[in-house]
Amino acid sequence: MSIQERIAAVGIRLTPTERRIAQTVLDDPTLLTFGTVADLAKQAKTSHPSIVRFATKLGFEGYTDLQGWVRQGVADQLGTPGQRIRRPHGMESNVRADIQTSIDSTLSTLDSSTLQRLAKPLIGAERVWILSGETSRAGAYTLLSGLSMIRDGVQLIDQHNFGRDLSGATARDAAVAFDFARYRRSCVCAARALLDLGVPLVSITDSPLSPLASITDSWCVLKVPGVGPFDSSLPAVLAAELLVVEVAGELGPKIHDRIDRLEQLWNKTETFHRHSR
Amino acid sequence: MSIQERIAAVGIRLTPTERRIAQTVLDDPTLLTFGTVADLAKQAKTSHPSIVRFATKLGFEGYTDLQGWVRQGVADQLGTPGQRIRRPHGMESNVRADIQTSIDSTLSTLDSSTLQRLAKPLIGAERVWILSGETSRAGAYTLLSGLSMIRDGVQLIDQHNFGRDLSGATARDAAVAFDFARYRRSCVCAARALLDLGVPLVSITDSPLSPLASITDSWCVLKVPGVGPFDSSLPAVLAAELLVVEVAGELGPKIHDRIDRLEQLWNKTETFHRHSR
DNA sequence: CAATGTCTGTAACGAATTGTACATTGTGAT
DNA sequence: ATCACAATGTACAATTCGTTACAGACATTG
Structure with a gap:
């Protein structure tokens, strides 16, 4: 114990x-x-x-x-110094090492200037549309959650209602598309539709050969490790969080009031459990 | 010396x-x-x-x-490796270093035996309920997505319909609760309700002081770094993925057929874009 | 508004801590 | 044999330790 x-x-x-x-x-x-x-x-x-x-x-x-x-x-x-460094046995160590290097690689790919370039369209945009495939859903959700707290007009697009939701998009908006490995047909189609409407598109994918990389000039390529039977969402989530940090940094002190208001709202509606920390 | x-x-x-x-x-x-x-x-x-x-x-x-x-x-x-790195730099808030050490810490916390203990209830359970707060939503989604692919009866519970969804839970089910930092009232309540129904609960949180840690015996504590204005979802996502790997490993070859069938279904419905990779 | 109970800091006390002054022992040289 | 000196133990002083008793602050309840 x-x-x-x-x-x-x-x-x-x-x-x-x-x-x-x-x-x-x-x-x-x-x-x-x-x-x-x-x-x-x-x-x-x-x-x-x-x-x-x-x-x-x-x-x-x-x-x-x-x-x-x-x-x-x-x-x-x-007493037993050997115990301290007990390595996880079996193939698990590979998974763990893969994850580490993947995070490492993502962090170095998304350096300061790259991040700045990717975040730029999201700052002044009237609305931000977020598209995602399946394995990158977690990343899309993270971006939605983070961006929503620091600005208005952020929308996560579900694959079932592309038409309805996207119809009002304009060139003053911006879009972020996550798509990895098995590129979702609906996601690619939606991205194309948005581009046709003149919406600036930021795409986060796993290969320069991705259908999303070829149709926009704001994109980055992340290395996605396989974890067990499926692909990891960690790089996508990390990218989303770094994007939020970048946008928040650019917006500066404007967001403080917003966060404060959010805080008050939470307190009033008793969203949280009493004993917080 | x-x-x-x-x-x-x-x-x-x-x-x-x-x-x-x-x-x-x-x-x-x-x-x-x-x-x-x-x-x-x-x-x-x-x-x-x-x-x-x-x-x-x-x-x-x-x-x-x-x-x-x-x-x-x-x-x-x-001290943990993370603490060791942080010592010399003092109170320096380096987002990237924090993320690295957080991943590091999560991987060492979720060692083989801990993971096994946490995953155990999810293997034989008739249904698996997933509860989550806000910052951990991404982790919950990852778990939902991953678990759904290798077994049936996985449900992500939205805070708006706890009552309706949970009413049918039994002691043969299992539940996983994600909750961090600002513990969501609804999440804690739902967890308590499930426990009252006799449902085994696995809670993934960020402190032993969490209201969820004290009411169950299958739990783990992850270190959550602050990224920008908010807390990172990375530890939760990583935990979810490791859990999926563990459950998949325990279920063994049974899941192969399932994945194959899923694959065929996707092909028939043309879910994916043609030029994949 | 009084009563009650919980929570928490101040004060005090005995036990145990480290460090030091001093006494004792042992040893080798003259 | 006796002197010099290092080695070691005894006794004590000055802190510091953990603990307990007590009282004020605070919230809750009847």
Whole structure:
């Protein structure tokens, strides 16, 4: 049983101060292994007794008992240095390595200037249309969610209603198309239709040979690793998030008011659970 | 420089008792990291001052100094790789580095055994319900998409129709809940409702303090980096994909037929663009 | 509005910590 | 034998530790 589990076990019964202590402990595990009551109290901005109460609430006799338990845990790991680097066995390590390099590659592909170029059409656009295939749905959703929070008029287009939704698109709008590997016919068609209407198109795909890369000049190519039987959505999601950051950066302080209003709305409608952090 | 090297450096100049202390320290490194002067003295069958003299002869101010140095050494190895990278840079907010370490941390959190534990309820379940908050929507979609391809009865629950959709859930089903940071009230409520119905719940969250961690025993905690104004969805998506891989692996060759059939269906309905790759 | 109970910080106390002054022992040289 | 000196243990002082008692603040309830 880890310290995380032990905290979670009583998580709901913790008072605000104890919750703060828990967070502090989770942020820096060394505090608990090496630190004293005073150290912890200072870091969590509370008093000594609250630390002790925290320890007892976790089911220990006192702080000494708690610290002893934690130390026993790290002492066990300390004894066998070989255990520390236990590599995941089997082919799994390939999947993990692939994911790492994929993220790495995506980050270097989407460097500052590329990102700027891709984000540019989205900043001044009246509306932003988002198109996506199946494996890239997560990326499209991320872009929708992120962009919606910092600007109006963002629409995710479902494959079932291309005609209805796209009919009002104009050259003052912009579109982002995600499409990977098995290019969705409907997605490609919709992208072509938008281009015909004069809408600037940003396409995020996985090959220069993609049907979407050839019909626009704002595009990027991401490397998509296979994870298990299917392709990973991570590069698409990462690209979407970086795009949001870029657009947010360009819009600057204008978005602060917007976010504040969103915050107030959430509070009023009690969207969130009470004990948030 | 390790403690062994430091002892060796002054090895020749050590007195008999100091030599005994050194041997004791080398036999059990735990004594130095956690023990007090009294503990060490007892173990080495000597007196308190000899311990202090031993510390000073090694070039430290006193025992406190020596122990602090040793603890710093193990603390460096103790923290996660992500924490280690972040240490020297201080509070620097580098989005790209944060993303890298976040992926890194997620991969190490979801090791083979943890993944197995989390995936287990999803394998035999009659139906799988997926709940999600806002920032984790992308992860929920990824799980829906991936799981749907390898098994039947996967449902993504929208916050607007919890009641209608969940009413038929039974103890033979399973549920996966994504919820991060600002815990969605509706998501927490739905999770509780499912638990009341006896449905096994797997929760993927960002803190042991999450309301979802405390009410189930299949859960994991992911580190979510801030990307721009909002939190990243990458850890959730990655977790979802790894879960799919795990479930797919457990189901084994059964899923091959299923995928083949899916393939044929796609071809017949011409879902994809002709020039694929 | 009073009563009650929970939460949390201040103050104090005994135990344990490290470091130091001093006494004792052991050893080798003269 | 005795002196010099290093090695080691004893005793004590100054902190610091963890813990407990107590009282004020705060919210909740009747």
